[in-house]
Amino acid sequence: MDTPSDSVSAVVGPSETLRQDAEAADAWLSVPDEERSIRRELREIFHDELWRYRGLAYELMRRDIRVRYKQTALGFAWAVLMPTFVVLAGVTVRYAMAYVGGRSLGIADLAGIAIKALPWSFFVGSMGFATTSLVGQANLVTKIYFPREVLPLAATMAQAFDASVGITALIIAFTLLGIRPGAAALWAPPIAISAFLLTAGLALLVSCANLFFRDVKYIVHVLLTFGIFFTPVFFEPQMFGVLGARVMMLNPLAPMMEGLRFSVVLDHNLLETVVVQSRHGAVLAWSPWYLAYSFVAALAAFVVGLLVFHRAESKFAEYV
């Protein structure tokens, strides 16, 4: 046979232009997972990925917002309607509680529910969309390179946009109700940031877990449906007594919600402790340590979320 197979051996092997390069350790080279250090991973996450692709996160957020309200009759009104339903549910529950307790429901109670309904619907919405953000966009994950962190982060950011629409509506409502927040309301922005970090961190974890195990989306669904009973949205932790209040505050979302209520609605400086007397003794309704705890939890969730996500990222295209 006269196939060129005889001539193959002559050309196989590195030719002049195809020889290896000396700068093997350069950062732009992709190496097996086992050969990567934590330092390298942190630089990858914060410098090569999040910073460089911030524009992509922004575009994806815009897409998520646009898509959500395309072909909807009510459009952006949905961003206000969703938390409004939560507030109405809360008012219903609180009305029953007040009736049984023989008290009446004040404006401050309503405002407290309203301001806590916002972060809750932000949290629920973010987790819901983030869970399927990777699996639902498998065509992107398997076909184009970009840091996959931006997908759950963009889902969270789009919800943050909705929340900001809600905040605007809330400010208008508060003005109409005659509630004038004082200087303590300056606590709201740092609390909002920590709520965002906590949600984003959990969103990263949940989206990546759901990529490997589709069980996760059912678990998340259940947790979100019943989570409102373990989070002080409709009620206040001090209603649970001396020990109950502290246990309730272990939920990192709880100090954020209570912090918003105390600072914005009650104009209470969050650095000061609040103790409420009840039939069973003195209940610690607020302590600055609650807030410190939830800030630390938020930051930890964000960093751990990023690290775990980044670690798993290289397997996404193979497992999705």
Next chain:
Amino acid sequence: MAEGLIEFQHVWKKFRRGELHDSLRDMVPALASKLFGRKDREALEQREFWAVQDVSFSVRPGEALGIIGANGAGKSTILKLLTRILRPTRGRCGIRGRVGTLIEISAGFHQDLTGAENIFLQGAIMGMTRREITARFEDIVEFSELADFIDTPVKRYSSGMNARLGFAIAAHLNPDVLVVDEVLAVGDWRFQRKAFDRIGEMVNRGLPVIIVSHQLDRIASLCTHCLLLDRGRIVLRGAPDECIAHYVTTGMQPQSQQAEALPFLVSGVEIEPKGALHSGDWLTVKIHGEVPSSPGPDYHLGVRVRSLQNAQVVFTLDLTAQEPSLSEPGTFDVTVDLQLNTGKGYFCIETPIWNSRERRELSRGPQAVTSVAAAAFHGGTNLHPRVKVVTRPALATPELWSDSRRVGGAS
């Protein structure tokens, strides 16, 4: 920014056949075995296989590397490793500089968004900043020829419009390195031409380029180097012509036809000259072979020229109809001069054997590949052959021949 560079250093990639564990129930035993049985990552477990094995290459500015090979050879895996969608099991690989990937050019589109909105989205996914996209927006729209539909949701686009928009965005990325995977089959013929020219433009600008394609003539006209892959290994590296010829002559052989005893045994096909030709040039084809025993009138040996672009046969000649005929046992040498008045492209010269009564082909025979580089047509008859057949009949009585040899051996 340092100039672009593509590196692939002794890369291995392991894949797994069948289902991966997908729910918690399956994961627990898998995790347990991972925790307690510290396995070597280089060893192949059950159902695993190497999709890429010890592949090394690099592409520098001014070079364009083509990768060819059958389906499953590992071409797309290599591109996914390069573009960091997959991570290597062993070795290192990567691209320095900004990567322009002409792969899945419309994967990031959201069907509910308009063309204009998708330009910003897809551009960002490909790594452009908002400012860059704004600056090139007009050019992108003009290149895509979709100005009238740019505010229409992409879900109302035809697939050709989709592809045009995707290519237009990718073409305006202004990358340091270009990676192309089989996207030339986009849009209508005219847009394909335009897309192809655009890629050629980027290649000529001196970017390092890597192209994966089954359109061999595209590889040949764009690339400076070529790799031929088979089941994850590099079979051949060299000039595109060389790799394509090897791929076509070894890869296109029909399987399982060796079972039947053939009436003609073609031992070799040689072509002269060996390099690329121009339209109208003469190509000399030399065929050597043997007729083992009288084949009978139904069996024919021929020369056939087939375009590799579309597998169309452009020329056939029945050698058994020539003088002297190949009907007697013996060896033969056939010289056919062909004037290749064809268009540009690759042509495979085959030596088929067929049975005219049963209307069936027994073998496509040994082959050779030639290419026509320039498409200017010359005068003269298309592929007009000049044929010369030389036969050396075996001795009329083989018994006598073998007897005499035996005698010779004894003395």
